[in-house]
Amino acid sequence: EQVREISVGVHGEGATARLVAWVSGVSGEGWEEALRAVATSRLPTYMQPSVYVPLESLPLTANGKLDRKRLPAPSVAELPWSAPEGEIECLLERIWAQALDLERVSATADFFALGGHSLLAMRVINDVQREFGIELPLRRLFENPDIRSLARLVSDQRIRSENLSGAVTDATQIEMEW
Known part of the structure; x- marks a missing residue:
């Protein structure tokens, strides 16, 4: 060719x-x-x-x-297409499609190859934090630039967050003695 x-x-x-x-x-x-x-x-x-x-x-x-x-x-x-799988990937796909102004986004497409840049990355991270109720540093999108890998990270982060909130709830129920 x-x-x-x-x-x-x-x-x-x-x-x-x-x-x-x-x-x-x-x-x-x-x-x-x-x-x-x-x-x-x-x-x-x-x-x-x-x-x-x-x-x-x-x-x-x-x-x-x-x-x-x-x-x-x-x-x-x-654009090459790999359908999102599961709830987290579908929600991330919606967030990315809106930020990138695309009808759909492949679960394996690189955010930056699709035209994403640092300002859009901040918007996406903000939307992800709001949607999933987790803290996620901006660098995580640079380290996980496709929906599939970011979804795994979000899932792990949600589990950690739930475990921590359970631990905090248990700790707050302990009566303090002075």
Whole structure:
């Protein structure tokens, strides 16, 4: 496989802006992973496209220049998909989809590869803490950047939190003698 043409640009605005690569000359399996590997080896994370859109050819103006206005918007269907499993993953998927302005989010997709950044990460962590009633440092999202691994962490944290609250309740019932 050989890439004939590629154009990278920003799609969306504000917090939901993400880098998209429109690529022509590719087909079959493995082309996206190969392009991601090249981008990962040569570019810092913030410069790597989060979505790759295959095209027959890039749209051109009458002058033969790239017509950015005619580049198609990336669709959720172009993202790899692994359905969320269980209540925690489903709730996390809803939180991420809302923050990233996507219809759905794969349980194995990397938050940052989908266009997430530190400000959105803070929003997601805040929503996760509110939804599940747990304390979760921001770094945990960086360490667990997909829904599936974050769900395991949230589950463990909820269990610890419940165990601690039970211990505190038992301790407060002990009568103090002075």
